[in-house]
Each structure stands twice: as structure tokens, then as C-alpha cells.
Amino acid sequence: MRDEMMPRTAVEDLIAGMSLDEKIGQLNLLPAGEGLVTGASQPTSLSKRLDAGQVGAIFGTKSLASARAMQERALAGSRLGIPLFFAEDVIHGHRTVFPLNIALACSWDMRLIERTAAFAAAEAAAEGLHQVYGPMIDISRDPRWGRVAEGPGEDALLASRIAAAATRGFQGAGHGAAGRVAACLKHFVAYGAPQSGRDYDNVSMSAEDLLETYLPPFAAGIAAGAASVMVAFNAVNKLPMHANGPLIEGWLRGQQGFDGLVVSDYTGVKELVAHGMGPAPVAVARALHAGVDMDMVGEDYLRELPALVRDGLDAPDAGFSLSAQRLSALVDRACRRVLTFKQRLGLLDDPFRGLGGTPRAPSRSSGRKLARKAAAQSAVLLKNDGLLPLAPGTKVALIGPFATDRANMLGTWAVSGRAEDVVPLDKAIAALTSHAPATAWGANVVDEPWLEQRLNVHGTTVTRDRRSKARQLAEAVALAHSADVIVAAVGEAKEHAGESSSRLTPDLPASQRRLIAALARTGKPLVVVVFAGRPLAIGEVAAQADALLYAWHGGVGGPEGVADLIFGAAEPSGRLAVSLPRHPGEAPLTYACDTTGRPGNDRFTKFLTGWLDLPDDLPTFPFGFGLGYSDISYAAPRLSRDAVRADETVELRITIQNAGTRPAVETVQLYASDPIARVTRPGRKLIDFKQCSLAPGQRRTVTFQISSDQFRYPVAPTLETAEWVRDPGLIRLHVGPNCRDTQMKELTWLT
Numbered sequence: 135m136r137d138e139m140m141p142r143t144a145v146e147d148l149i150a151g152m153s154l155d156e157k158i159g160q161l162n163l164l165p166a167g168e169g170l171v172t173g174a175s176q177p178t179s180l181s182k183r184l185d186a187g188q189v190g191a192i193f194g195t196k197s198l199a200s201a202r203a204m205q206e207r208a209l210a211g212s213r214l215g216i217p218l219f220f221a222e223d224v225i226h227g228h229r230t231v232f233p234l235n236i237a238l239a240c241s242w243d244m245r246l247i248e249r250t251a252a253f254a255a256a257e258a259a260a261e262g263l264h265q266v267y268g269p270m271i272d273i274s275r276d277p278r279w280g281r282v283a284e285g286p287g288e289d290a291l292l293a294s295r296i297a298a299a300a301t302r303g304f305q306g307a308g309h310g311a312a313g314r315v316a317a318c319l320k321h322f323v324a325y326g327a328p329q330s331g332r333d334y335d336n337v338s339m340s341a342e343d344l345l346e347t348y349l350p351p352f353a354a355g356i357a358a359g360a361a362s363v364m365v366a367f368n369a370v371n372k373l374p375m376h377a378n379g380p381l382i383e384g385w386l387r388g389q390q391g392f393d394g395l396v397v398s399d400y401t402g403v404k405e406l407v408a409h410g411m412g413p414a415p416v417a418v419a420r421a422l423h424a425g426v427d428m429d430m431v432g433e434d435y436l437r438e439l440p441a442l443v444r445d446g447l448d449a450p451d452a453g454f455s456l457s458a459q460r461l462s463a464l465v466d467r468a469c470r471r472v473l474t475f476k477q478r479l480g481l482l483d484d485p486f487r488g489l490g491g492t493p494r495a496p497s498r499s500s501g502r503k504l505a506r507k508a509a510a511q512s513a514v515l516l517k518n519d520g521l522l523p524l525a526p527g528t529k530v531a532l533i534g535p536f537a538t539d540r541a542n543m544l545g546t547w548a549v550s551g552r553a554e555d556v557v558p559l560d561k562a563i564a565a566l567t568s569h570a571p572a573t574a575w576g577a578n579v580v581d582e583p584w585l586e587q588r589l590n591v592h593g594t595t596v597t598r599d600r601r602s603k604a605r606q607l608a609e610a611v612a613l614a615h616s617a618d619v620i621v622a623a624v625g626e627a628k629e630h631a632g633e634s635s636s637r638l639t640p641d642l643p644a645s646q647r648r649l650i651a652a653l654a655r656t657g658k659p660l661v662v663v664v665f666a667g668r669p670l671a672i673g674e675v676a677a678q679a680d681a682l683l684y685a686w687h688g689g690v691g692g693p694e695g696v697a698d699l700i701f702g703a704a705e706p707s708g709r710l711a712v713s714l715p716r717h718p719g720e721a722p723l724t725y726a727c728d729t730t731g732r733p734g735n736d737r738f739t740k741f742l743t744g745w746l747d748l749p750d751d752l753p754t755f756p757f758g759f760g761l762g763y764s765d766i767s768y769a770a771p772r773l774s775r776d777a778v779r780a781d782e783t784v785e786l787r788i789t790i791q792n793a794g795t796r797p798a799v800e801t802v803q804l805y806a807s808d809p810i811a812r813v814t815r816p817g818r819k820l821i822d823f824k825q826c827s828l829a830p831g832q833r834r835t836v837t838f839q840i841s842s843d844q845f846r847y848p849v850a851p852t853l854e855t856a857e858w859v860r861d862p863g864l865i866r867l868h869v870g871p872n873c874r875d876t877q878m879k880e881l882t883w884l885t
């Protein structure tokens with residue numbers, strides 16, 4: 135129900151009795167001062183604000199006791215006894231840290247994603263949290279952007295399913311349910327497509343791309359009942375998102391029917407000033423008008439709104455005016471949404487909901503088990519020349535800066551995780567095989583001392599072997615000679631990826647590449663494990679390795695999941711949720727790019743869409759790609775009919791067989807292309823996928839129900855005038871184990 139039409143409720147009664155200052159206080163969202171600072175911090179003490187009834191919610195409390203104390207103080211400071219709600223960044227787990235979201239996306243397992251979110255919700259709720267700033271559902275096709283780590287990858291369909299699964303996991307039957315929390319979809323919108331991959335940078339894109347690629351995960355999260363949304367820092371097509379009424383009030387609320395809460399990002403309202411949208415009063419009026427209900431950290435609503443509501447705003451230089459009356463109505467609208475959110479959380483009935491009694495967190499050991507399983511399902515086996523799995527008795531030389539690492543395994547945005555919860559790879563292997571591997575460092579996490587220092591400003595995880603590179607390398611090579619198999623543990627630091635961690639060259643540091651080349655030259659079988667937060671260009675490394683496992687930052691169970699895979703205690707089933715670049719300069723990159731008039735990348739035929747200097751011997755790891763230990767064969771696909779009317783459905787059936795000797799999980803992917811359309815269309819677009827397990831020898835038929843709705847696409851001179859069309863004619867269906875290795879069937883939609 136739209137909030138303007140709500141019957142008089144507890145919320146309306148409250149609003150009727152509130153002063154302007156009390157209403158404005160509800161719009162103020164402050165940090166607890168116990169967590170991460172990601173922007174300009176505020177000088178005013180939280181206690182002073184609480185006593186004056188000037189806080190609507192707090193994020194970043196670190197214990198039930200501290201949340202409870204703040205609630206008591208807020209209630210004492212509020213004439214009408216309006217409680218706070220508590221929020222936190224729960225991105226890929228809470229105390230139990232699961233693999234990065236980009237890693238979880240590679241599991242393509244929605245049940246797993248829902249379970250990890252539900253577990254995180256239970257841990258968060260046990261600490262008195264009511265809302266989490268997740269799921270982060272920013273599509274990103276740019277490996278340079280550091281926050282690709284937090285997101286669902288490059289594809290709209292996969293991301294949409296993830297948005298729905300994670301929302302269900304966080305919220306359960308409803309966000310007021312015990313042991314669950316309210317989800318907050320972020321960052322609205324297109325934050326994952328900044329210019330040149332630079333964090334916070336602006337986005338210019340067609341309304342078609344916005345509608346077809348970047349907005350669908352938000353639509354899916356809302357359809358799954360997500361209770362709140364966080365606005366992105368960037369501008370989209372010249373209008374900063376914190377002032378973007380057409381997208382917030384227009385698309386999100388108007389077109390999608392979202393009736394929840396919209397919060398700003400950290401100082402996002404204030405940043406409208408730097409965006410050139412006008413001085414603070416104009417920024418505030420614009421944000422409130424655009425539909426940003428709560429102002430996180432900046433306190434600009436608190437500072438500017440009293441005078442704005444008294445005097446109104448007339449800023450001809452900024453091209454923006456609002457009457458005092460309109461501003462007063464906008465304050466009411468935002469306050470109503472905040473109070474409705476609190477009501478839905480059950481806080482208006484019981485201000486101590488979730489804050490009383492003793493915390494009832496789920497069992498940590500069950501969380502660890504889930505985290506280990508999730509890590510094994512999230513890692514993607516990219517190459518295996520028959521080397522893996524290793525026999526338990528294999529004498530392993532474990533080499534590389536991540537061989538004994540704990541802290542980096544947590545990955546970015548693990549604000550409540552603890553490094554001591556991680557079992558590092560050397561210990562994980564020892565526990566699984568009863569043989570402790572000999573380890574050597576071999577190279578540093580980063581080569582440049584200045585970069586190391588910069589990363590350490592944000593964390594303390596980048597430690598360095600102070601010995602010369604030559605000595606480190608010599609020791610590693612000597613160790614390699616003494617073993618049966620080398621396992622090289624390489625990758626990025628957790629601060630390398632994440633917020634404000636864009637990189638020009640998404641590849642492995644040079645010393646790690648040198649290490650791998652030196653290890654390959656020993657002639658010993660070489661397994662390379664990459665722990666990273668982004669898709670790195672690892673083509674060269676792949677060519678040198680006998681086996682290559684892309685393990686991301688896998689959380690508390692990350693290294694154990696890797697050990698399980700390497701020694702065959704678990705079967706690899708991960709599939710890339712992002713394309714890995716062949717060369718760092720390929721960014722941005724997606725399998726789903728629109729066709730051009732000169733397709734191809736043959737450097738001997740010039741004047742094609744491609745690069746002159748992209749080496750053509752680099753292996754490619756396309757979207758959807760991943761290997762297992764078994765051998766899955768695909769029979770020819772069959773269509774129930776090859777010409778159908780637009781209102782009919784058609785079935786595509788394909789039989790797959792596990793022709794190997796090990797159990798397997800296969801993700802059958804269905805793509806489509808529309809060779810004749812009104813606007814350029816992607817060469818391939820994922821329209822469905824199904825995952826199934828297969829015992830050795832087992833054969834299964836996978837059926838896809840296809841309707842013409844799956845081929846609708848937007849034609850959109852502007853967002854407001856967009857039309858979703860569905861043309862009759864030819865569609866090509868491509869089915870297979872990834873976006874490249876597919877078989878094709880043609881289908882005709884009749885008028």
C-alpha cells in the first residue's frame with residue numbers, strides 16, 4: 135500500500151503529535167562510533183544527540199549491551215518514546231564470515247546463498263541488529279572496481295536471483311520475524327559501472343542498459359519483499375543518485391511499488407555539494423525531494439531542515455525551489471516512512487525487540503561447517519591437467535604469501551569477522567591429510583612499499599617478508615624441488631579489493647608472477663590457488679600451471695574449502711559469475727556485450743572490434759565457466775516445437791550424463807540471442823540456468839520452460855518513456871556449461 139493512503143495507525147498518531155524537530159530527528163542516521171569510517175566523520179557526540187531526541191537509527195554497534203544502552207538513552211531522550219533501530223554492514227556473513235559475495239555468486243546455488251544470509255541474519259539479530267546493509271547487488275563488469283568483491287557479478291539474471299535469495303535469507307517470512315533482519319538493497323543504482331572503474335565515479339549509460347542490466351536485481355529484491363534500499367554515491371546520466379527523483383520516487387517507488395525505507399549512503403547527502411548540486415540547503419532539499427528518507431552520518435538534514443521548512447527554498451542559481459509547505463510535507467513523508475519501518479520491525483510495540491534477554495546466536499560450529507561448504511562451492515576450478523585431486527599422501531610444498539594467511543581470507547567488508555577464526559591453508563591441509571606441508575613465502579602480497587603503506591592505512595593485513603626478493607624466491611624454488619607437488623597460494627590482500635580500492639591493473643603483483651614462473655620452471659607439478667577479491671587477468675599464470683583454482687577470499691572456511699577441493703574431499707562445482715579478463719586492459723568486460731558492425735578480434739585482419747596487442751595465446755575463462763573432476767557430456771538439445779505463438783511456451787530439453795567416475799554438480803546454462811531487433815542486442819544473454827547433481831554414470835534430462843517474455847527488451851529514449859517490446863521472429867537459444875561452449879537451436883515466435 136502506498137504510504138499516502140495508509141489508514142490512521144500508530145504511525146499517523148505519532149506523526150500527529152510530533153514537533154518538527156522530533157520529525158527531523160527521526161531522519162538522522164548516525165554511526166555508533168565503534169566501526170569503520172568510510173567518509174568524513176562527525177564531531178558531535180552521539181550521546182548528546184540521543185539525549186536531545188535527534189537520532190532515528192544507529193549503525194555499527196558491536197554488542198547487544200551497547201545497543202541496549204543506546205536504546206535506553208534514546209527512549210529517555212524522546213518525548214514520545216520513539217525507539218531507535220540498529221543497523222550494520224553484514225555483507226557476506228557477520229561474525230561467521232562467508233566467502234565474498236562475488237565468490238558466493240560463483241556457486242550459482244540460490245539455496246546456499248539463502249542459507250548463508252539466514253545464518254548471518256541470525257547472528258546479527260542476536261546482537262540486537264534490526265537491519266543489515268545488504269544484499270549488495272551492484273552488477274559490475276569492471277575488474278578494476280574494488281567493490282566487485284561485494285557484488286553478484288556481471289549478469290542481470292544471476293544477480294536478480296541472488297538478490298531474491300539473499301533477501302529471503304535475511305528477512306525470512308518478514309523482517310519483523312525472530313532471528314531475521316530487514317534487508318537493504320544497495321547501492322541504488324549503477325554504482326558498479328563507474329567511469330574507468332574508479333570508485334564513486336559517475337555513470338553515463340543508456341536507459342536501455344539501466345533498465346535491462348542494472349535495475350533488474352533491485353526489482354527482484356523488491357519483489358522478494360526487501361524492506362529498505364540504500365542510494366549510491368554516483369551520478370547516473372548527470373543526476374547524482376542522492377538527488378535522483380526520477381529513479382527513486384519514479385522507478386523504485388512509482389513503477390516497482392516499493393513502499394519501504396530509503397537511506398542515504400555515508401555522507402551521501404552532503405556529497406551533493408561536491409557534486410555541484412548547490413550549497414548544503416539545496417543539497418538537503420534535493421535529497422529529501424528525491425526520496426532519500428534518512429541521512430547517514432552527515433547530519434545535514436538535522437542542520438538544514440528546520441530553516442528550510444520555516445522559509446522554503448528558492449535557489450534560481452541551482453534551478454531548484456520548494457515552498458515551505460512542500461518541504462514540511464516532505465519531512466512528514468520521510469518521517470512516516472521511518473516510523474513505518476520501525477513499526478514493521480515491531481519496535482513501536484516493543485522498543486526492546488531483539489535487545490532483551492541473553493543473546494541467542496546460532497551455533498558457531500554449524501556456521502563454520504556452512505562456511506567451509508560455501509567456500510568449496512564458490513571456488514572455480516579453471517584448469518586441471520589431470521593433477522587434481524591430489525592423493526592424501528602427496529608431499530606438498532605450499533608456497534606463496536597466502537600459504538599461512540588468515541586475515542586476508544576474510545576479504546573486504548567483514549567488519550565483525552575475526553582473523554583468528556580462519557584456519558589457514560597450511561593447517562587446513564595438515565588437518566585433512568595428516569601431513570603438514572612445508573611452506574615458503576616466495577613473494578610479497580604487494581611489491582611496492584608505498585602501496586603496502588596505503589593498504590595498511592585501511593587495515594593491518596599486508597605483512598611483508600623483509601628479505602630480498604631473490605632470497606625469498608631461491609628458498610621457494612629449493613622447497614619446490616624437495617616436494618612431489620607445488621601448491622602456490624597467491625593473490626590480493628583484502629584491502630586490495632573493496633570500497634575505495636580500485637586498481638588500474640587487475641592482475642597479480644609482478645613478484646607473484648615471477649614466483650609462479652620460477653616454480654613452473656622446476657618442472658614439478660604446479661597447482662596455483664588464487665585468493666582474490668576481483669577477477670584478475672591470470673592468463674599467463676594459467677598457461678604455466680597444471681591446475682588452477684580461483685578461490686577468491688573465501689571467509690573463515692576459505693582455506694579449508696580449498697583443501698577439501700585439492701584433496702578431493704569436495705567436488706569442484708563453481709562457475710564464474712564474472713568473465714576473467716585475458717589482459718588487464720580489457721576492462722570493462724562482459725560476455726553480454728552488444729554486437730557491433732565489425733565483430734571479431736583477429737589481429738591479422740585489421741579494422742575489427744578488438745585489440746591489436748592482445749596476445750592471442752592467452753587462455754580465456756568466460757562467464758559461466760568452471761570445471762569439475764568428472765566428465766559431463768551434453769547430448770543434442772531438443773525443442774518441443776520450433777515455431778510458437780507469443781502467448782505459448784516451449785520446452786527445451788537437454789540430456790546430460792556424468793561420464794566420469796566421480797559425483798558432480800552441473801550448472802546447465804541457457805542463453806539467447808535475438809539476431810534481428812529494434813536496437814542493438816547482446817550477442818548472448820543468460821535467460822535461465824538449472825543446477826543438478828549427477829552420480830557417476832548418471833544421466834539426467836534438464837527441461838527449460840521458455841516463454842516469449844524472456845526475450846522482451848527495453849526501447850527507451852528516456853527512462854520515463856521506456857517501452858518493453860517483444861518482437862516476432864527468430865531467436866537463437868544457446869545451451870551448455872558456460873556462455874561459450876554451447877549448442878544452438880533456433881526458435882521462431884509467430885505474430
Ligand code: BGC
Binds near residue numbers: 173267633
Ligand atoms: C558504503 C556502504 C556502507 C556504508 C556504511 C559506505 O561507505 O558505501 O556500502 O553500507 O558506508 O558503512
